[in-house]
Amino acid sequence: MTCLAAAAALLTLTGTPSATAAPPVPQAPPTAAAAAVAVPPGVTAGIAVFDRQTNTFTEQQGATARFRSASVVKILLALDHVWDLGPAYQLPAADRARLDTMLRSSDDDAANYYWERNGSGAIIDRMVSRLGLADTARPPAAYPGFWGYTALSANDTVRIYRYVLDAPAPLRELIMGNLRQSTRCASDDFDQHFGIPGSFARPWAVKQGWSGFASGGCGTAPAPAAARGVAAPAGAAAVDLARPALHTTGTVGTNDRTVVAVYTLHPEGTPYGKAYTDVNRLTRSLDVPGAVRPSGTWFTTWGTGVSVRPGAAAGGTKVTSLPPGVEVLVDCQKEGQVVNVPPYTNQWWAHLPQYGGYMTNIYLNSPGNELPGVPVC
Structure with missing residues (x-):
């Protein structure tokens, strides 16, 4: 870090980064x-x-x-x-x-x-x-x-x-x-x-x-x-x-x-x-010092244009749509609006902490309406 500190100090003194004021950043x-x-x-x-x-x-x-x-x-x-x-x-x-x-x-x-x-x-x-x-x-x-x-x-x-x-x-x-x-x-x-x-x-x-x-x-x-x-x-x-x-x-x-x-x-x-x-x-899978890994369970999804909603209900505002087939992290689930996607009907909604919203459990690849091992919100 000695060379980096010197480079940073030089930049601070000169104010403007330039080819002469900024030597190449060293690599450990x-x-x-x-x-x-x-x-x-x-x-x-x-x-x-x-x-x-x-x-x-x-x-x-x-x-x-x-x-x-x-x-x-x-x-x-x-x-x-x-x-x-x-x-x-x-x-x-x-x-x-x-x-x-x-x-x-x-x-x-x-x-x-x-x-x-x-x-x-x-x-x-x-x-x-x-x-x-x-x-x-x-x-x-x-x-x-x-x-x-x-x-x-x-x-x-x-x-x-x-x-x-x-x-x-x-x-x-x-x-x-x-x-x-x-x-x-x-x-x-x-x-x-x-x-x-x-x-x-x-x-x-x-x-x-x-x-x-x-x-x-x-x-x-x-x-x-x-x-x-x-x-x-x-x-x-x-x-x-x-x-x-x-x-x-x-x-x-x-x-x-x-x-x-x-x-x-x-x-x-x-x-x-x-x-x-x-x-x-x-x-x-990487060793990332200082990283905070959110808790929850990862599930794969199916469907195209699956919406993430601010609450456990369809219609109205949406947070975003999921890329088709993406894997999502679920930290809890709760009952909400009943959703019908024939032949499926489900009232359970999964909370996705990294999306800041909910999706119907219908589009999660898991047996049954309620996700196993996932707590209720």
């Missing part, structure tokens, strides 16, 4: 091998978990492997855009709103704006130099406009977060403050609270990535075919651009204790709900 050596991580069959993963309190990695597996970043690169787009703003990092109101939406709700239009305005691939070249990134590279020459094809590794992602967390408070809060306010539904109607937010209780902050899925649970709108970083062209590449990708990155625990970076590729044709569940299971 990995700790002794931990228990095997639960990578689901057919999934390719790159994993790095770094405990900032002990300055050690608790997990590293495929940590230098390059993955297409999808929306995780939006952190670099934001950092590059504000790099020369000065110690206050103040943006015009419209620009700040655009940046906030890009980080909180993963807005692709905002990312397109910054990509085109600030030099496209040159953004990545600058950030590689500024942060001393080892595995990061601009998109392939055949796809210069696709910011989501930027190559990133789990190790480089940890390095990016460590830079942000040791930066002066205004910059740190600009980035991390937005990531703490990640919306469940992204701007393209994908449920982006898988992985870290799907496995651990707050406090956490996340920037997620997804690519190659038709739809993602929050609504019925399909993913826009031309959205940069979302479309998956045919053909091989040094970085896999074809298989569906789902990434969860961020911090977990009080004072952002642990940085977690999980990159995954799934077999072609994998439904979003299955990939979402696989990433959750993988993330839950």
Whole structure:
């Protein structure tokens, strides 16, 4: 941490991060091998978990492997855009709103704006130099406009977060403050609270990535075919651009204790709900110091467009919709409105703590109307 502290002190004195004021963030050596991580069959993963309190990695597996970043690169787009703003990092109101939406709700239009305005691939070249990134590279020459094809590794992602967390408070809060306010539904109607937010209780902050899925649970709108970083062209590449990708990155625990970076590729044709569940299971298997794991029982679901409601009743307001086939955590259940989905009838409703609402037990894969072993709310 000595070098990190020196870098942070230098940044504080200069006010503005720059290529000369911010030496590359050092990286601690990995700790002794931990228990095997639960990578689901057919999934390719790159994993790095770094405990900032002990300055050690608790997990590293495929940590230098390059993955297409999808929306995780939006952190670099934001950092590059504000790099020369000065110690206050103040943006015009419209620009700040655009940046906030890009980080909180993963807005692709905002990312397109910054990509085109600030030099496209040159953004990545600058950030590689500024942060001393080892595995990061601009998109392939055949796809210069696709910011989501930027190559990133789990190790480089940890390095990016460590830079942000040791930066002066205004910059740190600009980035991390937005990531703490990640919306469940992204701007393209994908449920982006898988992985870290799907496995651990707050406090956490996340920037997620997804690519190659038709739809993602929050609504019925399909993913826009031309959205940069979302479309998956045919053909091989040094970085896999074809298989569906789902990434969860961020911090977990009080004072952002642990940085977690999980990159995954799934077999072609994998439904979003299955990939979402696989990433959750993988993330839950990691050694994440400072993480609070919510209590309850995990159940798989069935059905499409299953609603999560604020209470044990159908109709009216809904909290969100579940990605089809996703696994959910249930901490208690109670009787409520009778729901009929022929040939099933059920008055029991399950409380989903990580969604902040209830779903009818009809759509949970469990025998009987009442869930076994789950207490009454």
